[in-house]
Amino acid sequence: MQTVLYARVSTADQTIAHQRKQAEAAGFRIDAVVADEGVSGVSTVLAERPQGRRLFDMLRAGDVLVVRWVDRLGRNYQDVTETIREFMRRGVIVRTVINAMTFDGATSDPVRMAVRDALIGFMAATAQAQAEATKEAQRAGIDHAKGREDAYLGRKPSYSAGQLADVVAGLDRGDAVAAIAKATGLSRQTVYRVRDNRVEAEAALARWAA
Template sequence: MSKTILYVRVSTTEQTSDHQLEHARKAGFQIDHVVTDHGTSGVTTKLAEREGGKRLFDMLREGDTLVVRWVDRLGRNYQDVTDTVREFINRGVRIKTVINNMEFDGTTTEPAKKATRDALIGFMAAMAEAQAEANKEAQRAGIAHHKAASPEKFKGRKPTFDRAKFMEVKAMLDAGQGHSAISKATGVNRNAVIRIAQDPAKAEAALAKWAM
């Protein structure tokens, strides 16, 4: 018996698949199963390497319908998207998108329809990759802008000790003094002493970022 599967990728644990399922249902899809990947990058990880993606490859059979929000859910770039879509349609799976209600029919056998379908797959995959690159460029530009406008935000937390105190704490640590004793003697917060003890290079790098 054929089934309709919604594949969802959400980038953070705060997000859920519920809103995408709701959108799919509002678009007229009757969903039998939802397969979700949580916190998995669509930029660095192929669909077949994601936990939910692996399940999807195992589940889909001839006559099934795969629903996705957009084709960019199915790969990292042009090649990944086209390879994945063709893998599924070669199985006889229909792929449908919630956005614009696009359909890639894996059951068609007419040469003209297959050629049109394959050309559309390539176009949509190229658009998905171009959009991903545009988003990354916009993100880089935004970060650069905020760095220039508020450089302190990108330095991390300002150390609660200066370089002289850092050197004093480090010397006492090297001499085998306890954290509480060092804190009391130097006036440096005990938690800061512990952080210095655990990773002195990181503490020194923080001082350098703040030109301390």
């Protein structure tokens, strides 16, 4: 049996090394790392990514697939739910670093199966909702900047796109502000600002990137 970390890196603010460090800090002993760089989780399903295809070839029953969160597998509800269920059918255990979730096909109890499947669906839906909200905010920010040559950009955000994504994920899970600040390295005030006006936080990043 082996424990494989799958890392997806889509922006310069994310790194494979950081995702591995997070996994090891959570107690995982990683035997191998499989990673896709510069790949969108929205437009490219796992099975169509170069290294994503490799996962389906290398993982066997009893193996453990570790991901930072389900959004590394994808940001499309249908793709993520089908991917996790396919791995479970093959006897692969899927575990997340964030929230320490475990998904496997071991149980045959219908109630536990229903709870497990509902949780998978909720997490997959959250990943897609986050992606859609970020895309809309970025579009609004870019349109605003393009429409005014002297557009005021405002204060440069103190967070990266990767940090913002982690803050949003934590807020959506109901994590405490203090815990999110510690995990992301941001101040509590910054986390509060994102919580109180998420769209503006995402638009600010888009304005400075435009």
